[in-house]
Amino acid sequence: MALVMYDLDGTLLDTANEITLAVNLTLKDFNRPHVDQDDVRRWIGHGTGWLMEQAWEATSAGQANHPFDQVMTRFIIHYGNTAGLSSYLFPQVLETLKKIKALGIKQAVVTNKETRFTDRVIDAHDLRGYFDLIISGDTLPVKKPNPGVLQHCMKTLNEPIDKCIFIGDSEIDVATAKAAGVICWALPYGYNHGRPISTANPDRVIPDVSEVPQFFGLS
Secondary structure (H helix, E strand, C coil), rough: CCCCCCCCCCCCCCCHHHHHHHHHHHHHHHCCCCHHHHHHHHHCCEEEEEEHHHHHHHCCCCCCCCCHHHHHHHHHHHHHHHHHCCCCEEECHHHHHHHHHHHCCCEEEEEEHHHHHHHHHHHHCCCHCCCCECCCCCCCCCCCCCCHHHHHHHHHHHHHHEEEEEEEEHHHHHHHHHHHCCCCEEECCCCCCHHHHCHCCCCCCCHHHHHHHHHHCCC
8 A cells, every 4th residue: 555645734725815814803803903815824834823923923013912822712713713614725636636545545634733623624625535544733742843743644554654755835844754754745836934845855846736646656
């Protein structure tokens, strides 16, 4: 057998719009100015807590402060309402997921997004049936870039490292794969903190996920 592991946001799905909406609804609750989607795209990747911290810091000038747990409580409510509503699959994602599953190759998601939001987004796009395992940012004691997330995935699905590949869009994904000794192919259109993904030195940059079967000698 074999295994393809995917990042979620910026790799399989463009979720920036619905995340930006949740961030700005949260900021509005505390009378803070909104942030642009371009800013949010640069902040995606470390989980929602870190993302909201960046938004809070960016809008702090001249504003009253509040305990951050109150801020996150509001964000969780808002993102719970917006998750899955305006996100969309990147080109060739559905076709590739179907093809790889039909070939008998296992597939998994490894994301830093918390389970409650991962589930909402995956189910909104009816993707759950394509994956043998879903690892979210709160599934394990560690998350990306800790290599333990990929190691756990390979061990759980009983797949050897030389039959596995990780597909991502950010330097976090590349660093995770390198630390785990896993081949990493990266996509150029996701969220990499505003930097070209080539600067992270993935094993290969691919235009879209339709090229993933080539890793297994398939076309």
